[in-house]
Amino acid sequence: MLLTPDRMTDSEAIVLFAAAMLAMAIFAIAVDWIGKPIRRRFVPKIFRYPEELAGPPDPSRTAWSDSTFVVPENPPLGVPIEYPDGSTEWSDSLFVVPDAHPSTRAAVLEPGLVPIIDIDTADEPDTTREPAPIDTADEPDTTREPAPIDTADEPDTTRAERPVPVAAGAVAAAPTPGRRLVPERSTGWRPGQYVFNRTRDGNEPRSDVVRSRFWKNIGISDHAGAFGDLNSSRLSTGKAPARRNPRSGKTELMHLDVTTFEEAAGRPPVPSWPGDELDPFAGS
Amino acid sequence: MTADRDLATIFGESGSEIITHENRTVRAFVRIEVPARATLEITRLTASRRRPQAMKISANVGELVVDGSRAPTIALWADTSPRKVLVTIDNDERTTVDLWNAWRYGGADHAWLGNAGIVVQAEADHYTLQCSDGVGAVDFTDLVVTVRISPDRARPAGHVPGS
Numbered sequence: 267m268l269l270t271p272d273r274m275t276d277s278e279a280i281v282l283f284a285a286a287m288l289a290m291a292i293f294a295i296a297v298d299w300i301g302k303p304i305r306r307r308f309v310p311k312i313f314r315y316p317e318e319l320a321g322p323p324d325p326s327r328t329a330w331s332d333s334t335f336v337v338p339e340n341p342p343l344g345v346p347i348e349y350p351d352g353s354t355e356w357s358d359s360l361f362v363v364p365d366a367h368p369s370t371r372a373a374v375l376e377p378g379l380v381p382i383i384d385i386d387t388a389d390e391p392d393t394t395r396e397p398a399p400i401d402t403a404d405e406p407d408t409t410r411e412p413a414p415i416d417t418a419d420e421p422d423t424t425r426a427e428r429p430v431p432v433a434a435g436a437v438a439a440a441p442t443p444g445r446r447l448v449p450e451r452s453t454g455w456r457p458g459q460y461v462f463n464r465t466r467d468g469n470e471p472r473s474d475v476v477r478s479r480f481w482k483n484i485g486i487s488d489h490a491g492a493f494g495d496l497n498s499s500r501l502s503t504g505k506a507p508a509r510r511n512p513r514s515g516k517t518e519l520m521h522l523d524v525t526t527f528e529e530a531a532g533r534p535p536v537p538s539w540p541g542d543e544l545d546p547f548a549g550s
Numbered sequence: 551m552t553a554d555r556d557l558a559t560i561f562g563e564s565g566s567e568i569i570t571h572e573n574r575t576v577r578a579f580v581r582i583e584v585p586a587r588a589t590l591e592i593t594r595l596t597a598s599r600r601r602p603q604a605m606k607i608s609a610n611v612g613e614l615v616v617d618g619s620r621a622p623t624i625a626l627w628a629d630t631s632p633r634k635v636l637v638t639i640d641n642d643e644r645t646t647v648d649l650w651n652a653w654r655y656g657g658a659d660h661a662w663l664g665n666a667g668i669v670v671q672a673e674a675d676h677y678t679l680q681c682s683d684g685v686g687a688v689d690f691t692d693l694v695v696t697v698r699i700s701p702d703r704a705r706p707a708g709h710v711p712g713s
Contacts, residue, residue, distance in 0.1 A: 544619055
């Protein structure tokens with residue numbers, strides 16, 4: 267029986283509408299199912315954006331793989347030194363106290379670290395290795411009750427604006443093989459100072475305090491920009507840098523494995539991002 | 551108004567892995583469909599001397615085989631790897647691989663920070679990936695590689711090793 271609008275009841279109209287929608291859905295599913303084998307043809311997604319073109323690289327700004335490198339006499343910090351045998355030294359180590367190069371060149375300390383001293387001769391006065399005297403005029407009163415743990419040895423944020431340029435750009439003598447080198451520690455800490463400095467009370471800093479100090483030091487250094495605009499405020503408050511992993515859609519935090527001063531032999535911790543990629547040519 | 555914001559900020563605000571920057575499509579990473587047992591020929595055209603650059607490659611299914619090493623994700627660093635590297639995808643079915651650039655700074659490997667991004671140029675038989683690392687201004691010449699995909703004709707699908 268053919269139903270016409272003037273003879274349909276409300277219930278019949280609803281049933282007819284539902285049947286029509288069902289038929290459309292079945293048709294769409296069928297089209298989608300039939301279309302899948304077609305779409306399985308290998309068409310790289312990358313071809314969907316043929317308009318992408320950045321233009322040819324500018325040779326004056328890049329190092330072409332086949333170019334002849336010239337060894338600079340005084341390379342600026344952060345620029346790799348290319349040796350005649352093709353090996354390269356990257357000198358922009360920010361997190362690791364650099365070991366002296368096998369050559370006679372001295373190692374350069376990164377900003378915020380006190381000069382390296384030889385533990386065997388620590389008691390001997392050596393004015394050339396003394397860190398710059400720290401102005402303690404604005405140090406908190408140590409006789410007062412200790413503040414809550416998280417901020418016990420952290421400086422007042424109103425005072426944290428002025429970093430202390432301890433040993434910035436200082437040059438340490440090349441270490442003697444077989445002798446253990448540790449940085450010198452002070453009591454109290456302000457941004458720019460050694461992360462393993464003892465607390466105001468003379469205690470060992472907790473690992474979370476060392477982490478906070480580490481990120482604050484990065485935040486006031488010239489290297490803070492390397493972490494992007496989004497991380498500047500995080501670093502200034504002692505938080506680890508964060509990034510969005512576009513593959514997973516999740517936010518990742520930079521990991522900082524902190525041990526004690528003795529276990530680390532005085533070396534600042536080295537941070538790392540999540541990931542376990544294999545470098546098949548490592549060591550080659 | 552993108553001059554005041556770095557690419558990571560724009561990526562974050564867009565919630566997408568593809569953005570437009572100065573009339574160019576910039577990606578946070580590149581995903582390529584590849585047939586079973588395909589081989590990627592990665593050729594490094596240029597790499598910045600300011601800091602080590604790397605191309606990271608990850609198979610979403612299966613493993614990658616490079617120079618006898620096998621892993622789901624590999625990193626080809628400009629200061630250690632040859633200019634041309636063959637990467638075989640050990641998977642019996644069609645899959646996808648992701649590629650993104652990384653750099654070493656301050657003793658740590660970084661990616662997806664600051665002004666990092668990739669501009670892709672599709673050629674007739676390969677793709678050119680022009681990568682900017684995250685340090686400093688946008689510079690899509692920090693790392694430039696080509697990716698050429700070829701099926702593994704020596705081992706067609708269904709081939710049983712040793713038969």
